[in-house]
Amino acid sequence: MGEAVDASPRTPLSRDRVLRAAVARADEAGIDALSMRKLAQELGVVPMALYKHVANKEELLDGMIDVVVAEIDPPAAGADWKTAIRERILHARKVLLRHPWASQVIESRVTPTPAVLRYMDSMIGAFRRGGLSLDLTHHAMHALGSRLWGFSQEVYNTPGAGPADPEVQAVMLGEMRARYPYVTELATAVSHDDASIVGGGCDDQFEFEFALDILLDGFDRLHQRT
Structure with a gap:
């Protein structure tokens, strides 16, 4: 008798599957452990199969950031601008704490992806719908910097x-x-x-919220003055 053949269908490779597998590997082993070859091994395909879905390593990293940004909750409906922005930034922080490598990759990107632009557009929109002027919104975005994504640069490492x-x-x-x-x-x-x-x-969460609240209160005072 011949050997039994496993007839179970194999999950087809797709861009979404590739990106989610890459995110899972980076979560587990760190971003430096991620390579196209190792990712292909985990997916059970040859490395060339990946290039049908991502052109190169940089496009893979861009897509991984899109996956992470998609996990951030949308703006709270009906909340005032300061509450909405604060809550969304704090949720972004929770997301990035689940993916510790993501802040490093976000900082390394030269061109923002559509998902990143949509997130930034929604945050700018929250300021503008709250009545903040275009000039104040511009300065607020600069002042928030990486805090917009839920992380901040420390003065020095502990x-x-x-x-x-x-x-x-x-x-x-x-x-x-x-x-x-x-x-x-x-x-x-x-x-x-x-x-x-x-x-x-030091309590990292407290320090983050402390600085965020000072910034938001400052934006509010400047908004009231104008």
């Missing part, structure tokens, strides 16, 4: 724990305090001051 030896730590701290007194003061206060309005240490 340092590691440092040496384990307390005596070595004390010497290093003393040298830092002598050379950079205000940096040291701020760094040690943030790390150890439980009376902080945030609590002990």
Whole structure:
């Protein structure tokens, strides 16, 4: 008797399937682990099959960003402009936290994709429908910068724990305090001051919302003045 043949239909390859598989791989292994060859292996096809759906790696990255942006909720209906923009930006932040590689890819793009342009257009529209002038909206978009997508650039990366030896730590701290007194003061206060309005240490979500609210309140004050 001959061997049984698996007659189950294979899921056809499509652009959407390729992009979603690429997003899943980047989520799991990081964007640096993504290559056309490895993606083809995961999909069970030869690498050339991918090029029928994405012309090259750059087009693949553009499409992946479109998949991520599509996960951001649409603007809230009936909300005032400040609430609508705040809620949508905070939802964008949740989406990007699910896809930690996405901020790096967004920053690397030279030409915005249609999905990115639609998102930006809707955010500008929220300002304009709220009555903000074109000039103020222009400045607001610049001020928000990457916060529009739910992430922000830090002044510097948070340092590691440092040496384990307390005596070595004390010497290093003393040298830092002598050379950079205000940096040291701020760094040690943030790390150890439980009376902080945030609590002990840095809370990334609080810091993000803190800056976002200052910006939105500032836009509102300028809008009321004009």
